[in-house]
């Protein structure tokens with residue numbers, strides 16, 4: 454619907470443009486955004502409505518639309534401005550940013566997330582100084598810690614969010630109890646939020662724990678307030694919402710959390726003769742540690758580390774973070790190949806979750822482990838290396854690709870020539886590889902089921918040849934990097 458409108462609307466549009474311009478400036482000044490936004494004229498308009506009705510973020514946008522609609526209704530003159538009857542993208546963006554600023558506190562999670570670390574920090578030193586903690590209590594602390602940690606990584610994350618493998622119901626439910634002990638939300642909430650994170654990674658508006666909003670927000674801040682990006686509608690988890698067991702976990706989540714963390718841990722404490730010590734260490738302290746190591750994946754693992762597979766998002770590979778997170782630290786790989794049951798994909802990378810899943814498969818408790826083939830992984834790595842090499846060359850070259858600084862060493866010029874030469878060959882290899890993949894699909898379509906095996910055999914050699922060539926490009930590029938003492942990942 455198009456509405457011709459008069460001067461009132463024109464001025465409103467001007468106000469909107471001013472607001473958007475101001476907001477752009479504000480975005481760049483980080484922390485000052487909230488204050489700057491408050492001063493904007495369009496925001497005043499929104500604020501006026503918000504003060505009379507502190508409603509949800511979607512209502513904020515609706516309010517602005519209503520306000521504009523009212524203006525068009527009042528307008529009787531046609532004018533030179535054409536109005537679509539809805540907010541421009543920038544205005545919606547601005548209204549959303551304001552909704553972030555005004556997000557109400559999420560009282561229950563906020564109180565829990567603030568109180569638990571404070572309680573653990575205050576009570577634990579006193580308790581350890583005044584009580585003797587028996588070996589079984591320490592053992593329970595360690596065992597529940599492993600159970601909780603792996604239930605999040607192998608359960609909520611790789612099994613339920615990414616469907617990277619299939620698990621026997623016994624394993625699935627064992628992980629579900631462990632994940633309930635972790636108090637990180639129901640499976641519906643966790644997995645829906647996580648799939649949204651992958652889909653909109655780094656988006657300030659739609660990634661629920663966007664690292665672009667800084668360390669605090671991506672670590673814990675996103676849970677403390679009811680941000681627009683934190684409202685999940687579960688449309689992205691149809692496979693989980695039809696699961697009866699998960700429905701029960703979600704419906705009575707609060708009760709299950711108490712049963713697991715107080716009932717179950719307390720019962721174990723009673724069995725080993727120290728209820729309070731077990732509740733404190735295997736309950737509270739274990740909970741806080743597990744919380745913050747998991748949160749580090751959303752915060753630090755999007756800030757510190759290398760990007761060997763892609764630089765299209767902020768996710769990093771970080772070996773140090775893989776240690777306390779059961780292998781989840783290889784987050785750059787994970788964001789690029791999210792359906793792989795491995796995060797640390799190299800055989801030598803520390804990924805106990807991957808080892809657990811592989812072991813479960815060996816004894817028949819897990820199946821259909823999904824992996825990305827080696828050639829695809831190597832291709833991503835080599836591609837990234839070329840990208841880094843080209844960035845380096847771009848820094849020392851002019852528009853025609855010529856090295857302008859005569860002081861630059863001969864070895865750098867050689868490096869550039871070698872990278873260019875290798876890149877041509879690499880592109881040829883990739884083209885051949887793509888053609889081979891297309892041929893494979895075609896062959897599989899044409900062949901009868903019993904002859905598929907023959908077709909596979911015929912193509913196997915060609916695939917091996919491509920893999921060998923990609924490995925050669927990898928070797929040559931690494932060699933060129935070595936000669937100029939340039940790191941292969943960054």
Ligand SMILES: [Zn+2]
Pocket residue numbers: 650750751755768784788
């Ligand atoms: Zn991530």
Ligand SMILES: [Zn+2]
Pocket residue numbers: 610614615647651787791
């Ligand atoms: Zn993931």
